[in-house]
Amino acid sequence: MSEFFLPFERMLAALSPPATVRAIEAGESSAALWNGIAESGFLDALVPEERGGADLPLAEVCALWQALGRHAVPLPVGETMIARALLPDAPDGPIALATASAGGEIVVPFGSVAHHVLIEKQGRLYLAAVEGAPTDVFGSTACRLNPALGAGVAPAPEGGLRAIAAILRAGLIAGAADRLTTMTAAYANERVQFGKPIGKQQALQQQMAVMAEDMVACRIASQLGCAGGLPPSLVAAATAKSVTSAAAARLAATAHAVHGAIGISEEHDLQLYTRRLHEWRLADGSESYWNRLLGAARLSDARGSVDYVREAVA
CATH class of the missing domain: 1.10.540 (Butyryl-Coa Dehydrogenase, subunit A; domain 1)
Structure with a gap:
């Protein structure tokens, strides 16, 4: 680092x-x-x-x-x-x-x-x-x-300004996802219901595990988008924004599900991050927009999928 x-x-x-x-x-x-x-x-x-x-x-x-x-x-x-x-x-x-x-x-x-x-x-x-x-x-x-x-x-830079903005949004989403996951895990361990922290419930632990997976996926996708330098390739930008935008909605939903009613209150810090996740998800193209570009790029390439991922995405 x-x-x-x-x-x-x-x-x-x-x-x-x-x-x-x-x-x-x-x-x-x-x-x-x-x-x-x-x-x-x-x-x-x-x-x-x-x-x-x-x-x-x-x-x-x-x-x-x-x-x-x-x-x-x-x-x-x-x-x-x-x-x-x-x-x-x-x-x-x-x-x-x-x-x-x-x-x-x-x-x-x-x-x-x-x-x-x-x-x-x-x-x-x-x-x-x-x-x-x-x-x-x-x-x-x-x-x-x-x-x-x-x-x-x-x-305009090669690949366009939107691709550069997309990897920026991916980085912002990854950072917010990190904070959101930390906040949600801390709340689950502090909130006691029926005599024990709600974080001890198996169903909630499963939700938190998926949330952590999404958070790590956002971090990796963001790093992948920036790995090739400025300006990024279309494939790198599309991958970064597609992964992080798709995860943003799930992360916000899980965080609010765990926090319950307090999470939607203006006084709680949770909404500072979940609102941004939704806004950054849409900014410069949602996952649907970038998935279409990524799919078109893949279909136009004669390489096999494994080689394509290794050489075009990584």
Whole structure:
């Protein structure tokens, strides 16, 4: 694991406790949190050395993205890392990512707390100011945007911006899954019913075992998506996002089943993570979207399945 991981994790634990996450979701200023992260230098983790960055391999940055999910950081930190790597003259402040279709409204994750959004459209990257409308989803920092695009600032990366965003979402889901599994196991061992912890019940132990399997699968899929560097291959991005998006719904459902009624209360921290799992599951394409691309790529390849997995996915 990168030597940068533990300092980053400790920084997020100090700067982004649940109270801060709730305050930003409620509309309070995110400046203190953003400034603390910006001053740390981690936003330039992927920027090449010749441009003053750390030039970290994507495989190491993957652990930082997972930490963002583990602490439910309500700002586009990973997105800004990517934007700064892609743009020689990226603006200051938080930058969100989005992919535009032929026209119309787009939903931008973290758009309401970003200063700019980096948009891919028809093979070009555009940088636009964020002037969007809220999604009206409780606690969400996403926004709806009809961007006015000027001149493109750069060509889109090979494979497209969506593939890069997909492996970021996979990392965020993996981190949130880690925290969610830890929280749920702790609650199961603390909650006593009929004279013993509910975690002693065999049926619940089975649910927790499946939850742990999903959590580990998300971590491995996220690492696989980042293993080949930036930009990722289509197959790596599709695999990472498909696995993590499919697991996200199961993880959230099991966590709420174990916690019961307390888990759906606004006061409990559980919903900070389960809401994000559902939002990140859909962002940049759900498992259905990526499964179609992955299936098409597999069917167009003449290799046998074992060789294909070994050579195209790994």
